[in-house]
Amino acid sequence: MTTQTPEHGPLLEVRNLSVSFPVPGGKLLRIIEDVSFSIARHEVFSIVGESGSGKSVTMMAVMRLLPEGAVVTGQVLYKGQDLLTMQPETLRRIRGSGISMVFQEPMSSLNPVLRIGPQIAEIIDIHHPGQTDAALRARVAELLGLVGVPSPEKRYDQYPHEFSGGMRQRVMIAMAIANEPDLIIADEPTTALDVTIQAQVMEVLRDVRAATGSSMVLITHDLGLVAENADRVAVTYGGRLAEQGQCRDVFAHPAHPYTVGLLQSVPDWRAPIDRELAAIPGQPPNPTNRPAGCAFSTRCPIARDSCTDIRPELAPVADDHMAACPWTRPGEAAMAPPRASLPPRPALSQAEDVLRVDGLRTHFALRTGWFGPRSAVKAVDGVDLQLRRGETLGIVGESGCGKSTLGRTILDLIPPTEGRISILGAPNGSLRGRALRQARRRLQVVFQDPNSSLDPQMSVHEIVAEPLRIHGDYTPARVDELLGQVGLDASAGVRRPSAFSGGQRQRIAIARALALQPDIMLLDEAVSALDVSIQAQIVNLLMTLQRDLGLSYLFISHDLSVVRHISDTVAVMYLGKIVEYGARDDIFARPRHPYTRALLSAVPVLRPEDGAVSERVVLTGDLPNPANPPSGCVFRTRCPVARDLCAQKMPALTGQADGHRFACHFPQG
Amino acid sequence: MRSFLAQGIARLLVLGIAGSFLAILIVLVVVVPFLPGYDPYQQDIMVSLMPPLSEDMGRFHVLGTDFLGRDLLSRLALAGRISLIIALGAVTLSLSIGMVLGLIAGYFRGWTETVIMGIADVQLAIPKVLLLIAVTALFGANLWQLILIIGLSGWVIYGRVARSIALTLREREFVLAARTMGATTSWNIRRHLVPNVTSQMLIVGSYEMSQIILLEASLSYLGLGVQPPTPSWGMMIFEGQNDLVYAPWLSVFPGLALFMLVIVIQIFSQFFTSETQTPR
């Protein structure tokens, strides 16, 4: 992926772009401030930043797609013409033909009541009217084939809800390339997708770009995705550009303290795990209370007094490399705080089991139609687990693999169809009423979405007090103590959850889970919704709490790098079954199941030397319908090494003396 | 920016109109009944059908008199109070029944939900005016019966809204988390479902209030509301209908009062809705 020199100046040039939104009270709130960059022909330019940094708003403003009321100033020159001031009719002719877009949510971005084919044909018809239906249909089928949608002729007449997430995003890409645009703007194109599907979609994007020679703007929060795909990168923070330049320069020699912190927050695949992650302290700025000077000054380790007042301009620090910080030079990593090492833990080998799951099945009855045959979705289909005191067991898998259903069944929120769950030796179903409620104290939960896991009508104090009140143990002092334990001030108690940022809300949820002094905490994607710098804070908090309180964690996640950092043992799930189970290093350094290998290789990595599997395996196809799983091995339909035997016989989860187990007839490595 | 300003002005204008209507109505139902010498039931055939702003032997009839010589303003005031009492009573009754049944249906699911929503479907299948006509025809209608009948027939909309909110709330993680803490069903309903459904219930209730006032007026227009001599706006309009040509004030003023009351309630209901739905 080499940068090519522009043919005649830049393709798109953004000059001093600022965006403000009106807020109640008639004021304007500035969201984007003075952003400038340019995109050359044929290059991939990435805008990377955390949520709320303004990366999506920037490109929406460029295309004049912001909601009515937004005030946009500056210049956006596309081949020398200003998109911001041109006639709407002229702009309309550029949209979809010169510049096209791919959005984050492929389901809501497609019209639910129109067939797929006509939705793609529409973009051709707008810009090249007068073609016959047959010609349009043929061209659409060709495009669908190009982006890897199987049997395009049949798919033409289907509706969006009949497509999987990955297939819908392929449709969006087909639409975007239909008129061979100069520029494709891809706004978090794979964020809603699973990692193996993400790998497929990114491959499609690379292929179509190679075929059409378009430039691309890749908006993302995923640094690994940037490192693997972009030529040049701009890092946004608090509505401004913190740094921009050649991708390899910025990642190898970051100049802005924020970029340094951001890169270090990403769990390092090689780092020893007895150390904390390098989190950026504090909370991201909110447009309403941004400092007048540098937006990062409140969290910056090298900030000086003047930083809060004087806004630093983006200035060159090296050839084609600019940073908005007057105090650093590229590659100066000295400002990174030293990582604290975590206190050692007692050996796990002697520890008792706090949780045992044997032969667990959770099936959901399903009837197709009113008189249709009964069938069952086998969400969890024969799972065995052991969790020892003080251990973290990571459960990884993509959406639909049953990991969340497994968690909810263990929590007794869903009744199991079959099998045994013993918590501290007490099997499920053996307790009723008050005794059951007492037993439930031993196992507490932190969910993914901090918006949904805290009752919006309750104060933070009441939220943390709730478990104590249920069991009649409430004292105000205990609530304050719990808030302190997760790094929040007792004064936070009077406010509602809506006053807090995502990371702080997750701290509140952790405080509530700790209230009953549980032995086990089930962390269901507990850090997945958080930005990487905040995620590192919460991971550090969880690891410290585990050592201080002797907690055992069941850590359910789709994020492999976080699982690697936090887990002692890892179970990989696919379609309701555990396909590989073993010590962390067995799974990450010596994976044996082809699915584990594909999963690991699909994760975009920040540092090319990272990753356990050197060759990339891109899985073909989608996850099979869980109501109608394949015969034999459930993975065989997508497996690169499947043979006849796999269709006939389901492999058992067996393995080696060291406890590393895998369910494959033809293990790799 | 300009549209923002224009919106603000339009909003102020609307609230201004609503405010002045409200002031008139407050004077009507709160102040007028305390004026000395104005008895809504006092008949005087000598002063029948006097036009507005007329005076008779020291008694000033601001809005004129009716066929029996009763002072229109005092009758309007009393009818307004009755109308408000019926609407408030009926809304309170329907809201309570609907919220409880809806939350139970949505939280428990299964056959409980099937039965409750089945009853709701049956009730919804009989157009409300027809149902109320049949019921009042059979059981008669005094003030309390009207509150009871209208209240009982109006729970379905609250039930449906409460149920659909309960359906999502029961899957929300804070309710699941409470279950893992050992919370009982009644704890979850009291502590989580009720507080989270209340503002929606009040939004529906404020709109329904205006609908009930219109409904009660229709019933009394058809002769099925509170019975004479107790006044009601609908009945006053019906009585004035025959004298439409030479005494239009008899049906125009009750109609105006009705219109103002409904408008005021609807504007405040909309204002309340947009306030509660603006993210904090």
Added chain:
Amino acid sequence: MIGFVLKRCLQALLTLLGVATVAFALSTLGGDPATLLSSADSTDAEIAAIRTAYGLDRPLIERYTDFMVSAAQGDFGNSLMMNVSATQLVLDRLPATIELAVTAFVLGIGLAFVLGLAIQITQSRLLKGAALTLAFTRQAIPVFWFGLLMMMLFSVHLQWLPTMGRGTLAHLVLPAITLASYELGLYLRLINAGFASEERQEYVRTALAKGQTRTKIVLRHMLPNALLPLITVAGLNLGHLLGGTVVAEVVFSWPGVGRLLIQAVSQRDFPVIMACVVLMAAIFVLMNLIVDLVYALVDPRVRMK
């Protein structure tokens, strides 16, 4: 799809069963026609004779079964006053009611539709503000008062149109406009709310990014989505329209089911009251069944299930 149709039909049948049960319960609880038909000086024996004649001395469950069986055949007994079949009385009046209700509905929803689309395509704030304000105002005026005001203006003062009765097209104008204006306001607000929520959908942004024109985005993308919820709401609001029709029939002396009902109420003619309520409810249930089936035909997401 066949499963869905069967399920929905069964549901409608159960609902009708429920309606008939409610009707039976009301008539059983709501007073004894025997005392109504007898005079003050009737002897106990005479009252008992009437009770026997009307079958009121039989066990409740037997009367219920009989009522349901006859109701299923459309038989609600004879009118107490006119001694003809109550159902026949209702059926005789039904065409007038349908004429009025259908005219008002078509006029109201049609105009709302045209106006709503015009507002969306032109994006004129003035048109939108004016139309919505009028809609809002009209909805705060009860049917009977609006009808009276119309009558006062067009029949009494201008003498353009007749005040009451049915017959010519001129007779239909005032009652139809009275009802249609309410429907217009209602549907205009609904259509607008529907478009407003569609406007925020991401597929609209996609269409803009494709370079599509405003008119085509409204017609091709937003309209089918905005119409779907409207279909369901329209079905449910038919009940409100039927209620309004009863009142309008009284105001304009329109010889429909509504006037029959009010007349029956004043004469305490229970079989006629029951026939009116149950048959109107049956029509309403049937309309909603049709609406739901239409919805399933239009929405691919429902059709697939």
